[in-house]
């Protein structure tokens with residue numbers, strides 16, 4: 001696991017699909033824990049040290065981190081770290097619990113929606129939970145919500161646990177989980193510090209979803225369009241910008257089957273979307289993107305616009321009979337398109353740099369050592385991996 005600059009990472013534990021990060025006070029005494037999705041645990045722990053944040057004007061506890069990014073320390077709320085900073089949008093914890101930062105408990109809301117959802121969370125509610133207040137006259141917990149200026153009383157409960165259960169059910173229905181207009185990138189996996197997916201030290205991002213169905217595809221787990229890991233373009237760009245890397249490789253699945261979200265990500269990364277600007281010295285080895293489309297099929301819309309930000313596009317379906325044994329492409333029909341778009345400038349990559357030997361890396365997951373990722377351009381196939389005891393999850 002990456003060392004944190006002068007900081008001790010938080011302790012954590014894993015239970016099923018979730019991770020729990022321990023929060024301590026300044027004396028190191030445990031004061032609680034925050035729940036996150038297991039797939040996000042590694043990047044949260046590696047980003048910096050996380051603390052409990054109690055605001056005087058709000059009953060909801062929040063978690064903030066003290067993180068190093070590009071040599072500068074900055075503070076960020078955990079839910080913003082996970083979903084990204086979108087001006088004019090708030091992030092709401094659907095069940096009112098700021099210590100539940102699983103993605104299914106977070107959604108974007110406008111300021112007005114946020115104030116409606118905050119209804120019932122005043123300090124004298126005695127429950128400390130949004131939507132539930134104690135009625136002294138009836139000696140019961142009242143569950144209620146406010147929408148479009150109207151107040152709706154849902155019911156009264158003797159037990160707080162019953163009120164919480166009802167409150168959670170109702171709020172999920174009335175304030176459905178959604179990301180509004182913010183597009184989501186469905187990601188299969190992200191790997192830092194890989195040296196076999198292009199020149200230099202790279203971040204490799206595999207998107208989830210591909211409809212091409214190439215025979216012999218090395219990554220059929222990536223075909224399904226079912227949501228795997230949801231990232232907003234902002235959060236993904238913030239994450240990439242916080243890493244020290246020479247370049248990015250975007251593969252899949254087919255990244256260009258999610259063109260709007262990918263375009264948003266590339267724009268934010270380059271400072272065109274109101275986010276941080278790409279530093280001049282950042283990504284000297286550029287952006288490589290694989291797609292099963294032919295470049296001729298990408299002649300308009302968001303997919304075509306994505307090309308303005310990509311230094312090298314490797315296009316075409318994988319053809320098993322034309323399998324390569326050297327170089328970055330999987331089969332010899334796939335073509336290399338170096339950026340030469342007007343106004344885009346020179347590609348940050350040279351043809352000579354991508355004539356690399358085919359190689360494989362084996363990465364063991366920091367959080368769950370039973371997860372092993374094999375990446376690169378192997379002169380081996382899935383049968384070879386199985387013979388050597390490497391389990392491919394979807395084969396089971």
Ligand code: SF4
Nearest residue numbers: 210213214217292318
């Ligand atoms: S385009 Fe790529 S990910 Fe999609 S099926 Fe073909 S080889 Fe597999």
